[in-house]
Amino acid sequence: MxxxxxxxxxxxxxxxxxxxxxxxxxxxxxxxxxxxxxxxxEGETLGIVGESGCGxxxxxxxxxxxxxxxxxxxxxxxKDLTSLSTEEMRKxxxxxxxxxxxxxASLNPRHTIEKILEEPLIVHGLDNSKERKKKVREFLEIVGxxxxxxxxxxxxxxxGQRQRIGIARALMTNxxxxxxxxxxxxxxxxxxxxxxxxxxxxxxxxxxxxxxxAHDLGVVRHISDRVGVMYLGKMVxxxxxxxxxxxxLHPYTQALLSAVxxxxxxxxxxxxxxxGDIPNPxxxxxxCTFHTxxxxxxEICTKVTPRLTEHDSGHSVACHLYSEQVDNxxxxxxxxx
Amino acid sequence: xxxxxxxxxxKDLQTTFFTDSGEIPAVDHIDFHxxEGEILGIVGESGCGxxxxxxxxMGLVPxxxxxxxxxxxxxxxxxxxxxxxxxxRRIRGNDIAMIxxxxxxxxxxxxxxxxxxxxxxxxxxKGWSKKKAEGKAVEMLxxxxxxxxxEMMRDYPHQLSGGMRQRVMIAMALVxxxxxxxxxxxxxxxxxxxxxxxxxxxxxLNTRLNTxxxxxTHDLGVVAETCERVIVMYAGQIxxxxxxxxxxxDPQHPYTKGLIQSVPDxxxxxxxxYSIPGSVPxxxxxxxxxxxxxxxxxAFDRCLTEDxxxxxxxxxxxxxxxxxxxEGVEQHDNKAxxxx
Ligand SMILES: Nc1ncnc2c1ncn2[C@@H]1O[C@H](COP(=O)(O)OP(=O)(O)OP(=O)(O)O)[C@@H](O)[C@H]1O
Ligand SMILES: Nc1ncnc2c1ncn2[C@@H]1O[C@H](COP(=O)(O)OP(=O)(O)OP(=O)(O)O)[C@@H](O)[C@H]1O
Ligand code: SF4
Ligand SMILES: [Mg+2]
Ligand SMILES: [Mg+2]
Numbered sequence: 001m002x003x004x005x006x007x008x009x010x011x012x013x014x015x016x017x018x019x020x021x022x023x024x025x026x027x028x029x030x031x032x033x034x035x036x037x038x039x040x041x042e043g044e045t046l047g048i049v050g051e052s053g054c055g056x057x058x059x060x061x062x063x064x065x066x067x068x069x070x071x072x073x074x075x076x077x078x079k080d081l082t083s084l085s086t087e088e089m090r091k092x093x094x095x096x097x098x099x100x101x102x103x104x105a106s107l108n109p110r111h112t113i114e115k116i117l118e119e120p121l122i123v124h125g126l127d128n129s130k131e132r133k134k135k136v137r138e139f140l141e142i143v144g145x146x147x148x149x150x151x152x153x154x155x156x157x158x159x160g161q162r163q164r165i166g167i168a169r170a171l172m173t174n175x176x177x178x179x180x181x182x183x184x185x186x187x188x189x190x191x192x193x194x195x196x197x198x199x200x201x202x203x204x205x206x207x208x209x210x211x212x213x214a215h216d217l218g219v220v221r222h223i224s225d226r227v228g229v230m231y232l233g234k235m236v237x238x239x240x241x242x243x244x245x246x247x248x249l250h251p252y253t254q255a256l257l258s259a260v261x262x263x264x265x266x267x268x269x270x271x272x273x274x275x276g277d278i279p280n281p282x283x284x285x286x287x288c289t290f291h292t293x294x295x296x297x298x299e300i301c302t303k304v305t306p307r308l309t310e311h312d313s314g315h316s317v318a319c320h321l322y323s324e325q326v327d328n329x330x331x332x333x334x335x336x337x
Numbered sequence: 338x339x340x341x342x343x344x345x346x347x348k349d350l351q352t353t354f355f356t357d358s359g360e361i362p363a364v365d366h367i368d369f370h371x372x373e374g375e376i377l378g379i380v381g382e383s384g385c386g387x388x389x390x391x392x393x394x395m396g397l398v399p400x401x402x403x404x405x406x407x408x409x410x411x412x413x414x415x416x417x418x419x420x421x422x423x424x425x426r427r428i429r430g431n432d433i434a435m436i437x438x439x440x441x442x443x444x445x446x447x448x449x450x451x452x453x454x455x456x457x458x459x460x461x462x463k464g465w466s467k468k469k470a471e472g473k474a475v476e477m478l479x480x481x482x483x484x485x486x487x488e489m490m491r492d493y494p495h496q497l498s499g500g501m502r503q504r505v506m507i508a509m510a511l512v513x514x515x516x517x518x519x520x521x522x523x524x525x526x527x528x529x530x531x532x533x534x535x536x537x538x539x540x541x542l543n544t545r546l547n548t549x550x551x552x553x554t555h556d557l558g559v560v561a562e563t564c565e566r567v568i569v570m571y572a573g574q575i576x577x578x579x580x581x582x583x584x585x586x587d588p589q590h591p592y593t594k595g596l597i598q599s600v601p602d603x604x605x606x607x608x609x610x611y612s613i614p615g616s617v618p619x620x621x622x623x624x625x626x627x628x629x630x631x632x633x634x635x636a637f638d639r640c641l642t643e644d645x646x647x648x649x650x651x652x653x654x655x656x657x658x659x660x661x662x663x664e665g666v667e668q669h670d671n672k673a674x675x676x677x
């Protein structure tokens with residue numbers, strides 16, 4: 001595996017205006033993604049986890065410019081995507097493909113599988129008709145379906161098979177990066193593992209780079225080399241997946257990990273129960289947005305926004321418990337870390 | 338031995354949907370019981386009949402196309418299936434309560450929380466004044482851990498978060514002090530940190546009020562953390578039943594084994610996940626033999642022609658698989674294979 005970043009994201013933001021009244025006056029903003037930076041190396045899988053509404057999908061969609069960022073830079077393969085013209089961006093999409101959560105909603109019910117899989121090739125003007133049809137059959141086999149499935153329609157497939165079709169479609173243009181937004185969340189457990197295995201096999205075979213978005217921490221740990229944890233539009237922790245699960249630093253990550261039910265009745269874990277609900281992103285708390293639920297909250301947390309900074313090599317966290325400025329005495333007072 | 342009284346007993350229940358494309362035996366001869374104060378889990382993948390089982394108990398199967406076509410459901414020795422709608426309504430208001438996956442569909446968006454809670458109290462306690470009923474409603478909201486219970490009485494469902502709505506639903510279900518609470522995927526729509534809060538609440542209430550709980554879920558982790566005993570369903574049938582300890586320590590049915598192995602475990606990194614080939618069948622799509630045979634790596638000739646029964650393998654364990662049939666295939670080669 002090389003360690004060249006294929007994708008570099010800096011200061012990415014998306015503010016959705018909140019409109020009111022008949023004139024549609026903007027009365028505020030939902031800060032769906034608020035100053036997020038990360039990179040993904042070639043051939044690796046970066047997992048992004050976090051609870052509903054924290055901005056995972058919005059981040060994914062901005063990387064492909066399916067949504068225009070409010071601010072920030074997305075560098076892919078040496079090119080700044082945010083400065084590309086629509087036409088140049090269209091061409092680049094050949095190299096970045098997406099797989100969605102709901103394979104049914106993303107497959108046109110009136111088209112045959114052949115037509116669905118051919119489409120990205122036609123859009124990018126690749127291959128002639130005969131080559132395209134051959135490729136469709138080839139990729140159906142690669143994702144574990146059969147050539148004869150080409151003439152069928154989406155409703156004739158089970159959920160797991162439809163997700164295989166979604167993956168085949170993403171592979172047609174021979175992309176470098178695949179952004180998978182909750183690709184197994186809608187699937188049954190026994191089908192989930194089939195699709196995860198398939199994605200891992202394809203990654204090896206085609207040297208793919210993945211951004212894997214999910215809310216299931218078990219699934220993310222399994223598939224990712226590195227993991228980023230989001231809370232209310234911000235990246236609060238980022239580490240090697242092994243490291244993150246062994247030694248989470250951010251109090252939110254710690255709580256999140258402890259909340260996941262473990263399928264082992266003998267396993268006694270310490271549960272950190274968070275108080276209250278996830279705040280409204282239209283009106284996020286001041287300072288560290290987690291302070292309203294944080295068991296280690298300090299004075300400074302309500303006032304100053306902590307920045308994501310490297311704590312150990314390759315392990316970054318956005319939390320005042322780890323920032324230099326905070327007096328060591330305060331740390332001791334708060335104890336427990 | 339467990340001395341607790343059985344509060345709910347389901348005997349040979351069959352619920353079928355009569356559709357244009359044929360009959361679907363969604364619940365296909367099911368037997369189980371629930372003891373007082375117990376938390377019993379039902380797990381299984383989408384479409385295996387978990388919800389239809391709970392709707393059958395509540396007398397809420399949509400009819401047509403559905404119909405309970407056989408069996409008995411005994412609540413404290415009274416057969417619920419023999420009751421008329423009026424009697425069932427009384428059971429639902431007093432003895433057996435149910436909470437659903439999506440609380441929004443069971444709360445009326447047009448009425449305030451206070452209005453709906455008070456109404457629920459007065460159905461149970463006829464003759465109570467409005468004021469007294471409101472007092473009880475607030476008390477119940479506090480019981481489920483809602484901090485600003487009094488103010489919340491004025492709120493409408495859309496003003497609450499998913500976790501808060503689910504707490505309100507639990508409060509409402511507990512108003513009548515039911516003996517049995519059926520919770521159908523009560524946390525599936527919630528985030529994990531909120532799910533942890535709700536599961537803890539359910540365990541606490543179970544201990545404190547001694548309510549028997551039937552917890553339906555597809556998450557084996559939720560079962561491990563919450564239940565005492567568990568039933569595994571597949572294509573409309575119970576394929577394994579055991580104490581929670583045994584189901585994880587010694588899963589017997591090839592499907593249960595496969596299911597447990599397919600789940601990524603956060604604590605260790607597995608190089609590769611186990612996966613069961615094929616897909617989950619709809620009830621009724623397999624007419625003959627073991628419902629799991631087509632996906633089973635241990636299947637042998639008998640599995641394709643005969644229907645296995647639930648074989649008792651210990652006092653707390655039953656498995657619907659021929660490999661556990663004492664008479665007959667004890668010596669089959671695959672038996673050694675599955676034990677290795
Ligand atoms: N088009 C839009 N207009 C206004 N607000 C939006 C829009 N799209 C998303 N949001 C808001 O932005 C925030 C982040 O949403 P996003 O879909 O990225 O979350 P997510 O992490 O993918 O959540 P989930 O796990 O539920 O999919 C949410 O508060 C959402 O309501
Ligand atoms: N109204 C209906 N009409 C026809 N068939 C139905 C109806 N409701 C349920 N079924 C059938 O009954 C079977 C069992 O459904 P049920 O809702 O009990 O599944 P479940 O185990 O609760 O699944 P899930 O995990 O998806 O909630 C399904 O295969 C479905 O096809
Ligand atoms: S009865 Fe046969 S097919 Fe069914 S689970 Fe057992 S071994 Fe497999
Ligand atoms: Mg999303
Ligand atoms: Mg259901």
